[in-house]
Amino acid sequence: MIHVRERTAQEIRADFPIFARPTGRGKPLVYLDSAATSQKPQSVIDALDTYYREYNANIHRGVYEIAARATEAFEAARARVARFINCAPGELIWTRNTTEAINLVAYAWGNANVRAGDVILLTELEHHSNLVPWQLLAQRTGAVLRFIPIDERGVLVLDGLDRLLDGCTILSIAHVGNTLGTIQPLDRIIPRARAAGALVVVDGAQGTPHLPVDVAALDCDFYAFSGHKMLAPTGVGALYGKRSLLESMPPFLSGGDMIRTVGYERTTFNEPPWKFEAGTSNIADAIAFGVAVDYLADVGLGWIREHEKRITRYALERLTALAPRGLVVYGPRDPEHIGGVLSFNLGDVHAHDVASILDTEGVCVRAGHHCTMPLMEKMGWHATARASFYLYNTEEDVDTLVSALEKAARIFKL
């Protein structure tokens, strides 16, 4: 069974041309930073190339053949991405990324609905992109921020949740934490937020790449995610919003394409989702996003999840064996509850030095605060190194990581 899966991961690697190239030092590329951005399969790269070579044209306007083909491909990609998270195409807005999607909610829905004294509930382990937009909304409106606390392992403490939800207007929460990889128990949190009457926003940047996501089953109001973390190009993301909310809320950015009629004094707006897509969209990247979710669906999110659990379990075993050299792994340390992310430190070696030495062996990891500075401060960590796994990683990648860590321990005489 294991051999069959391993062969499949090897087959998957063959679809990603970057793995065929050695690093500048002539080492094979061991890419363990997919939580920052994923690599791209040939089919996604080809989709970009084909669009620009064969039917580059603006959408929703041209009457000529290639414009019609571009419009059709663009809207077909929307339908594919919508199906991927189980919503209607009319409920999926293209954005630049997760950050822009969250900002869209904070500005368009937030400005229209949030009043002084309202409560915006977040958690203590949010990425800056699911914290700063709400801080600014609170400053604009006089709302207050509350945080669901975490314990020493970085797991949410839900004992006082109903009290925190009391009087709450918005709950915004990451589906999967980006620093510790914690999968949040949304099935236990969202129903209680609903009962309290809060708008539920999910930051799915680390969710959609790794877990089967069904926004209808989650019963959230908004779900924000990025293409580039799930095999698509950078520069395209998406926001799911419940149809009734998208119809009632005002637009975010304004200009061309999002209008129905424009006069010198007054404008009527296009219907959702186009009402929220001002200006020429990122056509090529959106089309490639559709190809990326096809690739993921083809492999199967269930397979990806099981594969990541297996790699994570193996990495935990191997890293734990380095404890005598001073290696410490943070977070829940249970593959069932983490989405392919491990944060760690090696003795008194700074995470940036660890990452630099790993780089000499072709191993790419992230080092620093992972855009979660409040979490790092709360946990008393100055910086951590982070290895994150995806469908193309293998146990051999983990072995290379471990031998590179042993090299770092040797250099630093641990």
Next chain:
Amino acid sequence: MEDFYRDYILDHYRNPRNFGHLENATVSAEELNPLCGDVIRMDLQVDDAGIVREVRFSGKGCAISQASASMLTESVIGMPLEAVAKLSKDVVLENVGIGISPTRMKCAMLGLRVLKTAAIGSLAAWPDEE
């Protein structure tokens, strides 16, 4: 890059010279490396003739930033403050004696930037960008 982590660098990292604060500092500055969040503070005591008599640095960071800052404090004691304000990246490169990769140049230059900021009295440019 692995060549960088030589014994004297690791010694400065684990046993930083002139580490701490100066109660009676004449000038001080504190800045962070936005890349990694590392912060370094420099306190300088300058005599009436404008000569740096004592330096202390504090902060937490990688071996490159800490060792560079530690060695730098040894370089500037006895130097006129005006000369500190004009120091170039070469002082750091000569101190560490080893090539620094472009991705880690900011780590190496953080201590010097903070020192120059203290000497100038306003935020100094990154020494590697001057």
